[in-house]
Each structure stands twice: as C-alpha cells, then as structure tokens.
Amino acid sequence: MKDFSEIKEQVKAKIDEVTDGSSLSDFWQSFLGKAGVIQGLMKEMKNVPPEEKPLFGKAVNDVREWAQELYREKQEEIKQIELKHRYEKEAVDVTLPAFSGSTGNLHPITLIKQQMIDVFAGMGFEIFEGPEIEDDDHNFTRLNVLKDHPSRDMQDTFWLTEDLLLRTHTSPGQIRTMDTHKPPIKVLVPGKVFRSDSDATHSPMFSQMEGLVVDKGITLCDLQGMLDKFVGEIFGSGTKTRLRPSYFPFTEPSVEVDVSCFECGGKGCSLCKGTGWIEVLGGGVVNKKVLENCGIDSEIYSGLAFGIGIERITMLKYGISNMGVLFRNEMDFLEQFKA
C-alpha cells in the first residue's frame, strides 16, 4: 500500500515556507487545488486494482484531510500575525489630549443645595418652591410674627409696597404648603431670600432651606433625630447635634442647632473657635398658632420646622471663609467645584 510519504514530506516542507496570505494561497494551489498534487492522486485511481480502490481512496482522503488541517492551522496562524501587524501599525499615542473644549459645573451653592435635598428626599420630603416676592401675611403675620412684635426687626426687610416684600426667609413656604396640603406633610422649601444687610458675612440675597413636618405625635425629639441623620449625611457619620434654646415666633420651643465640629471632632479648633461646636441651623416645634392659622387642628397634629442657611453649609463644607466670593462668579473660583 502506498503511504504517500513522499508527498507528505513535500506538503510539510511547503507549509513551513508559508509566511503570508499569498504563499498560503500558493500552497492551496499546489496541493489542494483542482490541479494540485493531492487532487492528482485521484487520477491514479484508475490504475489501482479494484479490490484496492477503497483503501486507496481512503488513503488519498486521509492525506487530503491532513493537508487541509495543516492549511487551516497555517491560515489561523497567518491571520493572527496579520492582525498583530495591523494592531501594531494602528497604534496611537493614547496620551494625546482629545477633548479640546471645556466643561462647566454647577455653582457650589447648587451642589450643596442638591446634596441637602437628596438627604431629605430620602426621608420622604417633597420639594416646594414658593415665590420670592411675598406679602406680609405669608412672610410674617401668619407665621406669628405680629405687626407690633420686635421679632420683625430680627430680619431686615426689603419692602416693595406697604404689603409686598422680598421674602426674608423660606418660612412662608410653610404657610403655602399647609394652605394646600393636609397632613401628613413633609416638605422642603429651598430658595433665595433677601435681607437688607451686606458685609463680609451677609449678602442682601442668600439661600435658605426650610423643612416642615406635620403629622400626629411629632415632637422635639423627632426634630433632633431627623437633624442627626441630616448632619451625619452632610458632615459625616458621627457628627452630632446639640440643641440650645432660641426664639423664633413660628416655633415653640425654638432651638439653635449646633453640630459637633467635623474638623476637630469636638476637641476645639479654629473652625469651631475652640468650642467644639458649630452653629448650623435653627428650628423647633411648630407653634400651634401657625398650624391654626393654616386651618390645621393643633389638638390632633403637631409639627416640626427648621431653616438651614445653604451658604453657611456650603462655606463650611468647602472651607470658604468669605461669603462674597460665592456671588462674584470668578472662573478661578467656579471651576474648583467639579464633583
């Protein structure tokens, strides 16, 4: 039986010479093509005795398949080499800068406002934005800041008419919410407010965020519990609150809320002026007169309210000591708040 070893030698020698697509194609022509050596073997079939024909046929087939397998292996090998070359050729300097434009970013006050909203949104607060031009009724009277009361002086008001004014706080949002919503109420009122003073720590326009919860059984403990969660989220877990007595006409009891200094952990540093505490907001239990002014039964419902100065938190968070810089809109300042 012929073992075609000679042909195999030839195939082997030839395939080893193959280095690229065209020599591979030559290989096919020489051995596996219609005019190729292996195809030529079939022509010898007629010279093979009939009883040997099946064996001969199988042997030729074996050689063909063997050669085809070599061909496929080589083909894959060459493909890999070619890809490798292509990739090498196409390689670029990936460190070349690509984006020739620039991106802006949100104002730091917006960034902090949004962080604060996110915290309270998670607690189930809706967000309401009231008008910036208010009337005496919403800004003062129904918040129990009565006409003859000196607490009106606590906030220097920009008046537009005898009755209309630039809101001095976001607290009118409490009234507007309670006028249109029945308890349970959890609302956050962020927005701009205006007071007629201007110096290093005051701007005639600034931002506040009012919070109001009205439901059954709301207490001073709930105010502190909720604010503990808030300051934990904003200033880092472990930040604690401290309540101390204060006065706002629309809450009773009223408290100032201090947070333990997140810079020194309460040991005392320049940020907290050595006290370990930083004043951040005011709040209290909603004065029943305010609930009643909005038609809410104070025998059934009670509430808590708080007001946070957004600039204050922004300055504390970002280490800004001069409020004026927030409103100067210098790019050197603005571009530092990409986050």
Added chain:
Amino acid sequence: MKILQSWLKEYVDIDIPAEKLVEKLFGSGFEVEETIYLGKDIEKIVVGEVTSIEKYEGTHLYICHVNCGSYGEDNLILTGADNVFKGAKVPAAVVGAKLPNGLEIQPRKMKDMMSYGMLCSGGELGIDDNWIKGADVNGILILPQDAPVGEDIVKYLELDDYVFDISITANRPDCQSVLGIAREVAAFLRKPLKEPDYSYNPTEITKDEISVEVIDKDLCPRYLGHYIYDVKHFESPQWMKRRLSVCGFGAIDAIVDITNYVLLEIGQPMHAYDLDTLDGKSIVVRRAKNGEKIVTLDEKERLLTPENLLICDKEKGVGLAGIMGGLNSEIEPTTSEILLEAAKFRRDNVRKTSRSLGLHTDAAARFEKGVDEYGVEKGMERALNLAEKLGCAKVGKSHFDVTAGENTGSRKFDVTVEKINSVLGIEVPQSEIVSILKALAFEVSENGTTLTVTVPRYREDVENYQDIAEEVIREYGYDKVVPTFLKTAEVTSGGLNYLQAKELSVKKYFCSMGFYEIQTLAMYSSRELDMLLLPEDAPERKCIELLNPITDNLSIMRTNMSPCMINVIADNVKNDRSEGRFFELANIYLPKSLPLTEAPEERKILCLGAFGANESFFTVKAAIESFALTNGLDLRFERGERSYLHPGITADIFCENRKIGVIGKLKYEIIDSLNIAEGKKSDLNIILAEIDYSAVQELYKKEIKYTPDNGFAKIKRDLSLILDKKTLCVEVEDEIKSASGLVSSVSLFDHYENEKLGFGKKSLSFSITFADKADVTDEQADSEMEKIISNLSEKIGAVRR
C-alpha cells in the same frame, strides 16, 4: 446688654464660678457674647503707704519709700508724679507686677538710681473717676486714708468682678435688666430671689394742680406719674456711679442717675420732668401734630408727625415718648419739684419713631422690645425708694395712674403634664415640671395631671402649653432630649418632581456643554437697563422698585438677566480670562401693574453667555439646539431684534409657535462702554441668549408614545439650490414643506458662498424625505420635487444647481 456680676449677686446668691454661670445662662437661652473680668491683667499691685518722699535732685523724679505690707515694708520706688505726699495711700506695683496695658514691673534704673516698682494712676489700672474719685487726676491715684496697707488692689477696688454682655431674644423683654437676669439665675440655681427694696414713705404733701391725661391710650396703655419735691442736687454715691458707668451711663446728678439706675436694674425706663417748666403743671400724652417740633435733650430739633407720640404739657411738647426728654423740661441744678414718669408705650410706635428720627436711646431700646405693666409699677416704686434712700428728694403723696386697663392682672390657664410632654417627646416627671415652674415664679396648683398655672405678670410671652413646654425643657436641659426619627409619622414618598428633576438635568446639561453656573443678585439699578440701550418705553423699564434699598446699585428688581451676565463676563475679562461660558437659571420679576398692587409675575429665565475668540453666534446656538434635541423640543429661529444685540446676528427663538427666547451677539458700543481695559475690548466677542424657562417647562412633552414604523417605503432626495444671500434657510425649509404634503423631513447638509455662484448668491443643499401612508414611488417623488422646485423659484427665486 451688660450685667455686672456683683450687682446680680445682690438679688441672688451665686455660688458657682463665673465660667459656670456663663454656661448655665447659655443653656437656658441667654448667650453671653462677651465676659469681661474687671481685674484682668492686674497682678501684684497693692495698697501702699508712702512713708517718705524726697525730690531726686537734678531730675523731675521723686524718691519714695513705700510700705506694701507683706510685699515689703520698705520699697524704693521712683515716681514722676507731683501729687504724691508723705502718708499717701497709693496703688503700688511691686517687682513682678502686671498692668492691664501689658507692662511688667522689673527693677529699673532711673537716672542713677534703681526703682523697685511703680506707683499707678487710675488710667493705668483701667478705671476712671466713676469708679473711684481721683482716678482721673493727672498723677497717681490717691486712695482714701483708710485703705488697708498691703491689700491687693483688685480686691480693694472691687475689680474682682465680671461684666457679662448678654444677648436677649425678642421674646424675653422681661430679661432686659439685672433683675430680669437675676430671676433666671435664681430659677436655674434654685435659689431664692432677693427682690430690690421697693418701699417708700410718702409725705402728706400733695400738688393738686398737677393733671395727667392720656389721649392716645392705644399708644400709651399705662402711665404712672408721681410728685417728688425738695429735690437736692448732688453726686450719686460711688456704688451707683460704678454700676452706671460699667453699663455705659455717665453719672450726672443723683435724681437723674436714679432714673437710669432703675432702667438698668428693673428694666423700666423712667423720666423726670421739672415741674416748674410744665405749663399748667399738666402732662398730656398725645400724638404730635403734623409739623410740630420739639428740641430733645441732645439739643436737636425734631420735626414730628402724628405717627410720633409726644408727652406734652398744656401748651407744648416736653418729651418724645419713650425715647428722649425735651430740653425745655430738663432737670436743672435749680429744679426743686419733679414729676417722675414710668409708662408703657406701644413698642412698634416707639420703634417707628426712633427709626424715623434716627434717635436710638437705651430707653427706646427697651420700649421697642416691650416693657410690662408690672415693671412700670415696680420701676416707679424703686425710683421713689432710691430717691428717699439717697436723700435727693422727698416723696410726695400725689400719684397718678392712667390705664387703658389691658394687662393689669395675671394670666392663668390649665395645662396637662401629658400635653407638655407631647411637645417634648420625653417624659419629664410631673414633680420636676412643677418644681421648674415654681422656680420660675409661676404659681402652680395640681389636680391629677392637670396643672393650673398662674404666669408671673412680667412673662407676657407665656400663653399656652407650648410656652410652658419650652420653660420646662429650658430648665430641665436640652441634653435630655432623646433623638427619635419621626416614630409616629406616616411614610411619605419624596424627592424632586418631574419639572424639578428636569431643571436639574438641564443645568447639568449646560455644564457638560462647557457652561459654568453662576449666581447673581436679583436686583440691580436702572444703569443696568441703560447699559442695554433700552428705549424709554421698553417693557423692561417697567420694573419694581425697592422702597428701602441698601444702595442705589441694588434698587430695582431685574426684568432682564442679560446685564448680570454681561457684568460677570466683564469681571472675568478683567481677571485676564480670555474665554468662558456661563449660565444662570433664575427669576426675573414682571409687575402686572405699576405702582405694584399685587404680587408680580416671577419668570424663570435661562440666561447663557459666552465670550472668547472661539465663540460665535453658532457655537452658542449649537448648545441650544443640542439642548432642544435632547429634551424633545422643536425649535425655530427667526431673525430678531434687540436694542443691545447685533442687528444682523440676532435671532428670536420659537417653540410650537411661542416666542421663548433670543440669542445674539452683544453690540460693539456696549462692549465699548464696559469698565475694562481698552486693550481687552478690541477683540472681545460676547454672545448672549435668554430663554424663557417658565415657558419651556410648559412645552416639555408630557408623555412619550412609541410609534412603530409603518413599513411603507420612504424616498430621500437631495436638492441643491442657488439663491439670494439674504434668503434665510428657515424660509427655504418652510417653502419646501408648504409645496408638498409628502415631505416628512427637511435638513440642510451643505452651505457655501462662492463668487462663481454670482454676486450676492449662496448655495444651500437639503436632504428631503418623502413619506406617505403607502409606499412612495419614484414617480411620486419626482413630481413632488418638481412642485417644490417651482414653488421655490416662484416664491424666493431659487434655482436648482
């Protein structure tokens, strides 16, 4: 408000150090803003006796031998002062002593002799004549002969004392006095309050001619007058002068000093009228007449209106109620009969008058916050007691009490322990509540858990259970509050609503397009409107004015955002920035009528600004188009016009046939007018856009519905046109759409201008898609194209290229 610790101690036994007291006051709602130790930085200064003194020849100095007791019986001290004499008692600073001015005493060679100490003047100890007589002399402070040798000067001069500057919240006018603070201290220390001595023994002398009439009782609900006579004029005793001076009052004359002393001690402003100067010996309390004038004690003439309450006699004003007396009724060294006044004036009226006249006095400060009728009564009693005690006047029998009958009794109401604790959220035991209220001088009677409380008359702020709850927690301690997290509240869903979330995403979108968010003030001045070259009748000039602006620069509410943007860009150019992009999303304020009669409209405007060599109308327009595409808004731009924008590079922006904004290039003459260096102006390029975001919010798609492809064949054809350069692209698109009902979309893909096209011509190439409710055939497309071309040729003279 300044409070002297030793004065406080007269009414309550304070057995804790000053530091602790400050902490306790803070805890109960009285923040001590400043604590001043009067003996601060005074060390090793003692009472010394000059045992011998001789002139140091050839110098201006004197050689003194000073006995300082335990600090040395013979200290050699040189002094330059001329008023020292043998046997004089003086403050002697021995070696190692410290003075308030920072000086430390060391042995010192003066001329050829060593001096072992220093004799001190009053000024060097930080005190004046009000503290001790002789402190103001030019020389050494000569102490009384009975001063004990060797005693620490801090102790001897009673400088071992503190002044607390306490801030009082608006709800506690009753604490605007030493007594008021003493009540609070007594409550938290649970010590008895020792009330001042209010007793006096009136003589039988009356003055029947005196009459007191209150015409405007609404402004003066209570007026007390008392007749005193045989007035003697002398200086107040040292202890009174000291207390007055620490609180900022100069000593004048005993009877006048008493009125100030009572103001500080009881919180009740008092006034003394020289009876001789009162026409008809009458007091009439009435509103001033329009144009009426009074010369006040500061010798200034005040022009009044009926808004001002005036204390008058039969003829004329003699005092500005609650603020300052009149010069015409001032106490003179010759005054012998006085009508003392203690009154309650309505706080907002005093405030208004004090503000409008720019006259701020200690009396006004107290009246503005409110005095109570208990204080009116007690103030008068105390003043009479002191007049008698100091011997500066005899107290007559004539007493006048005019009342509107408002607040003469005590408030009394029921409150339950449960209700109090329901406010606080903790269980304060009933016994504790009762004990706290009693310490605060409330009368309490218990019936089960119901407490009937009688509020002290000076606590006009306490009206209901919430006020009681605050009193309780203030004393019980805020540190006893146990944080809970809305344990009884219903669960609610929260977060930004659709438009709020959208607004945030719009802001972030413009950030990603290179714009920095800015925040500018909502008010500016008419100069900003002038800058925009707005004509006199421009709607933007109809703006809301502030009645009380802090500065002219911030006197109107903005009606247009562009000036703010221009100013921000100018500031950044000044800071050597050569390019930048900004946006602001904020309100403008549009009055419905002027003068304002109702709340104006507040519209949210998205204002964009870009500057720099790489910016153009189209770079900013691209940002707006991209924003519109992202948010499903179909915008249309048409040539527009604004007084401040380039006439050829300005477009109105429309959405669904609604004008929603404008974009354009800032006029050169406005850039010229900006306050920036000339060199930076020449190639400054500013693009502005204002988009009515309130309108955009209404135009956002309410919901999205998916439309599947109808499967019918569409055909796309290109069309290149040559047309007049002035023809707007949008006009061509309109004509293409109007000529064929099958056009589903038109988009420009090429645009160029070239001399070969002919003078004043340009070429625009559009890609047009035809669609129908069936397959569109080539024949159809051909015939539609013909319709389009002939329409374009007819309407705008366009030729197919």
